[in-house]
Amino acid sequence: MITELKGWHVLAMFGSAFGIIIAVNVTLALNAVASFPGLEVKNSYVASQSFDRDRRAQQALDWEVDAWLQDDLLILRITRDGAPVQAKFEQALLGRPTSVKADQALMFDFDGAVYVAPVTAGPGNWNLRLKARAPDGTLFSRRIVLRPTQ
DSSP, X not given: OOOOOOHHHHHHHHHHHHXXXXXXXXXXXXXXXXXXXXXXXXXXXXXXXXXXXXXXXXXXHOOEEEEEEEXXXXXXXXXXXXXXXXXXXXXXXXXXXSOSTTOEEOOOEEXXXXXXXXXXXXXXXXXXXXXXXXXXXXXXXXXXXXXBOO
């Protein structure tokens, strides 16, 4: 049986197509807002006033920082001219780049060469957000992208 395509059929098809598009967009927008980890700084203008000075002070430390995941450990190496640096950690957070659900505050043990902290990290990208003080009081701040070793 052949039926005739009428105007209301076309209207229903267009309405259904746009309804699906709108539903997908709303779902994606809600998920984006729900997973947003938050602001980095409360007031970007105030933070920008000392940015260059802080960056120069941090670069003057001349620290080389390497971090990697190995089994259930995060290993962090901080060196200056090849020698290990002993820093005082103010914040060490391991987490996913897009969510704060899996964030872990880390407590490092220094073995004389590297810092080691137990972690629970699955496959994928992880970020180490690090704030440490040098012996002279200079704040060292860095975000390090980590990938688990196989």
